[in-house]
Amino acid sequence: MNTMQLRWNDLADVKRELAARDWFPGTSGNLSIKVDDASFLVTASGKDKRKETNEDFLLVDAQGEAIEGYAGKPSAETLLHVEVYGKTDAGCSLHVHTIDNNVISELYGDKGEVTFAGQEIIKALGLWEEYAQVTVPIISNYADIPKLAEEFGKYVSTDAGAVLIRNHGITVWGRDAFEAKKFLEAYEFLFSWHIKLLILKGR
Amino acid sequence: MNTMQLRWNDLADVKRELAARDWFPGTSGNLSIKVDDASFLVTASGKDKRKETNEDFLLVDAQGEAIEGYAGKPSAETLLHVEVYGKTDAGCSLHVHTIDNNVISELYGDKGEVTFAGQEIIKALGLWEEYAQVTVPIISNYADIPKLAEEFGKYVSTDAGAVLIRNHGITVWGRDAFEAKKFLEAYEFLFSWHIKLLILKGR
Amino acid sequence: MNTMQLRWNDLADVKRELAARDWFPGTSGNLSIKVDDASFLVTASGKDKRKETNEDFLLVDAQGEAIEGYAGKPSAETLLHVEVYGKTDAGCSLHVHTIDNNVISELYGDKGEVTFAGQEIIKALGLWEEYAQVTVPIISNYADIPKLAEEFGKYVSTDAGAVLIRNHGITVWGRDAFEAKKFLEAYEFLFSWHIKLLILKGR
């Protein structure tokens, strides 16, 4: 199996698992995986991610332009993935809409970020100190995608990271599909844990 | 495969997926799909939608009357689907009971409608502007079905739409099964997001 | 297939579906189905209901005593099922622990009953009037099973019904497995809907 096929399979695995959790409501969400320095696979626009087809992903170049020979259109938000691969050595980037990441993004949207501390799952993000804390930036949800990508890109500098878009969703990236999914699960756990504590303890 | 078989399979796919989410509690809910201008398939009355059988759907005419040769009875609420196909060019109509669509319908029932804004998922409803908002009408839950259908029909005019019935459920329609399910997922996401924010921020 | 096998399969179907919803936490819950006037099948005591085996159910007589030739012990709460088959013509009885039925039983336990009205799903309970309401009795959770069964039996008179046991669970019965499961889903929907509205609107 060549690199393209291996990466296709990696991304299909992640897509299947996240779809089973209903993390792509209304055909939302988009995923990508790097194939080489000049290209990455990205989900096709507007498809039901519960279904598996040979047109689920398209190969695009480093600028996000579709490479000939692929059916369909790349995700409307491909430019955000371009930021990730252009500015870091990450290998996979996942964008999903969940109720809880949307709720967190609205609760802390005016502040522009949300910080978590004192939670064991933070270790899954690679932070192993006893009092580790993690801050996720929250950007405005510009309808204009190049503008959104530009704003998003300001927070993209390390090979692992996450950005919340207000009332829209989260984008998480990591070295490969395994790591990006691990980070995504850890962030979603932080969001759900924090929300439930807020409901019980007040804000 | 003929048109009837293709549409049957489309509707069976949607039914299977929504059943797996437990969106048909107590045999509730009903689904339909247009076959041609003179007929549509509709779920049989009173069946467990977790099961798949050859009697899951019946062909009915444009007035919702069963066409000879089909076992069982059409859903008691077939007349609402008649409104959809009679007044629009929609091709599929889905009615489900979820906890969250029932809760929203009660919270905003006196007002007669509920409006959502500032949520990315609204784009899944075909509204792409930055400040798009969407309003869902909420009608009373008349036990008399012809009366319910008449009230429902007042809000049926475009090929894509949704109506909440108070403490009963939502009916969503679209061009085909893919679109109707996409809209339904987007509305349910809006409801769950809004409810969780209400719990956290108060009303 | 003989009657015993048919009923075994009916009960196994219900068990599989409810287990997938995690409605049998910690080996809790018990199910039964009538085979004839002199016997019924009941779940074996203390088994993980996620697993399917040939020892999942035992045949017991009308008094709940195990009939020779079956491995294992009948559920410790078999006497409650004896009440159902002794006092009504019901054919299936389901007892499950869910978070929401336990929460409702505690919230309204002092009152001894809980009433729901103005909800479409009430029709699934066979009540079709526009302003139908349904009341579920809530009994104390006696550790002594014969005493619990006696108290439970006071509320068993019709072929379809339900009783909540405080901080323990619900028992629902109906004509057959299909009907009992339909009723159970409807009650659980009522509980979850009511709880979410209470959280939002206060008590």
Next chain:
Amino acid sequence: MNTMQLRWNDLADVKRELAARDWFPGTSGNLSIKVDDASFLVTASGKDKRKETNEDFLLVDAQGEAIEGYAGKPSAETLLHVEVYGKTDAGCSLHVHTIDNNVISELYGDKGEVTFAGQEIIKALGLWEEYAQVTVPIISNYADIPKLAEEFGKYVSTDAGAVLIRNHGITVWGRDAFEAKKFLEAYEFLFSWHIKLLILKGR
């Protein structure tokens, strides 16, 4: 099949079921099962527990040191399992992170324990009296694992038990995989029931 294979299969069964419930977010959690007095199987460090491979578990000695011939590294928290097998006759130990066990551990963390009473599911823990109550200790989440294991070990004395680690998760142990899973489900039920009642009734 030899003992090692039997225990491997027991643990793989539990892992599969808990993974399907998403109780291992971000590769968190670890599981172990005793093979004999000198060794136990423990989950490998840092793997996605949704996947099933021949490297999921490693055989370690009574001190938690990997026995030659196994790929990968034992879980970073293997020392906690060493406490269980060293101090009791338990045969299986399960550690998972759930939203609700983390929330309970934070709500009652300052108190150092949480007590439940008046709940039927307590019987699943082997406590059959009418007014049985159960107390779960809550320890601080030391980043230093030997220190965490030492603190944890103070609460390990009986063949069945549970300890919450603040904002980290629960460890539950029992005679075998069946019993440990039964206990875990019962504790999680207690946590979720208690949290929902707190939300409704206030603290």
